[in-house]
Amino acid sequence: MAVIMALLFPAIAGSAGLAIDLAHALAVRTQLEAAAEATALNAVSLASLASVNGLPEPDRRRTLQEQARRVFGEEVGNSGMTDRVSIAVEPLAEENGGRFSMRVAYRAAIPTTFLKALGKDTLRIGGVARAVAGDALFQDIHILVDNSPSMGIAVTPDEAQRLVALARAQATGANAGNPAGVSPNCAFVCHMPAANGRIDLFALARAGGIRLKIDAAREAALGIVALAQKALVQPEQHRFSLYTFGSDIGRAALQPLEATLRNEARTETVRARLADTGLMMVPDPGFRSGFGATPLTKAIAALARIVPPSGNGQLPGSRRQVVVLVSDGLNARRADAACTGFINDGRCVDPFSPRPCERLKARGVRIVTILVEPRNLNAQPVILTRIGTIRATAAGAMRACASPGLFFEADADGSLPPEVSRLFGTDLRMPLVTQ
Template structure:
């Protein structure tokens, strides 16, 4: 090919390429024009979605705050229950929940809370809240397609199981009848060294003191098992506290000396449970100055229960240390023996009344909303003892019935001689707490 022909061909190629570039630029412009609208819609939708997502986060936070705040310990709901003891739906708390939600959502720049469904309940010693909120979030880009708002809905639930505070009062029967052997084997061993008598009388200054004899022989008496069990229960209670000073305890007996038989404080109400436990372990068998002193009338449970009822007063809600739930533990063999010529339900021996527990004060105590736990240490049958067969055997079967009637529902237990008093008493304590105790 000649040189002039080559030059001509090269010019045609360059012209064709320039035309192609011009045609492609026009096509790109058309394509871009076709794509720009959906791209703008996608970007706009993303912005609207981001606003809705952020609004939902804020709405959820508001619902969470409302659900928790409406049933916090400082809330109107809890205060109302403390003041009135109401249960069921708590309207004031529902109103509070909405206010809390609105306050926490006020930072939203795009929408408000448009609807709400709120429920606050107090049942079964549990505060429960259920908060559902809705917000209509306006759109800014996708409204060109007729979508003016996006509905955002959230829900939050919460429960508050408050710590409950208790004052426990323990009344230990340490009268001479609690000087019986703790088990059948102890009774037999005591009878063998005590001329056939199953009771270890604690006679002050006597040269022959069967109480001391029982100790020397290693014979365990019923009162000692009880005092140790009370110590164990208090020790376990101290370890189970969820907060400091959640429990306070006091211990009482029927008196250290038969000559001054009366309700006697062994340990005053205190949050120092270790010191109360130590005092309980030292509760001793009531002493008598001589055999058959005062016709053996040293078990006036009626007077003791009336006395401790006055000391305890009315039980509280338990929601604060200043308004504690009050609980009485009665630990006894369930037989009264006192001078009571009137209102004795069994046959009198002169003015001496021997009978199962009179439950009249129990009714009064429970009417003050005090929980009453009754532990019956089985009164052992002593068929070889004439006094027992004459005066106690006729109503033996009713002793347990009366001790159970004294107790609040579910708070009665009986421990036979072979039973573990400590384990049963500790379980009774757990039963008391489980009725009302709530944890976060």
């Protein structure tokens, strides 16, 4: 055995040494890949600046190539690799048909430790990273607008008071003087048939120009469409599908997701359809048929069955899939022991479950969530105060559903924060990197 081990020891030691040297080489290569990608992306970002874009083409290329060498050197220097590794970089700026690209080729000679015994003093590696600005990123954008009864809350105290005044002025008979808005069993601005002395509060709000959460949600969705339109490079680049919970609560309990538009590339058609998005109809004041009036969890689960796996977006046949959820994060269903919120008139009102969102993310789908909340929770003290106790949890569910960095809150008028324009706009036209 001693003789056999003596004979095998060089092979065993050589194999161990090879593994160690190769592992080191792979680690260096990973760091160089990251440096090359960062350099290429930095160059295409600089190419759009007026100070660089205004230069003659030869000067522009030379300036960007010199900047690329500096950036690559800084990236590599920060990693501490230059002490032992000999590195060369060849950045090449190119323009073709108005599109700018930066190609960063790198080579490195990595000194070995154990392989020197076998006569191998260095391991040589290399690679190429290329970033392109202006390439079309093909996307299918699926927008789900929450149009459930809870989206009928006025967005400010002043708006709520104006609605009460309008309703009081029109109320007659047994409903006269009812400060809750003529429909005592309806906790929100219900969209109900105007019959038996009742007033359709949603129609009244529309006629009076009173802003509700559904209006803010619609404007937020239109903002996303505007960002996509701004990033448009070529026709059919972005296609939109629009979804709601349905036209009335009775149908929503059976079919939690209703498509109002699918795979539409014309933004004017998308805007027109969004403008028609309104609050779902409540057939009866007591919500007796509406135990599933806000089936947010079920709607996202249904969406997860519809949206295909996401592609890389580089070709029309491999579109990137994006889901945009505009909601207050509340879920309403028939009350049971699993209710985590509160029970009202046989319904459980609690935050939705973000678990179906994970099914979408597992297939590479990006999820943007936009939280729409009223600026007051005291227009109807009983149920709105209860909602106030779970609003933080609902916001947390919206955040958990979103892909990293893609959770936002809309203002009362539906306007999106500035970072949405930067993040989602950049995401729609992000330079493509290839190795």
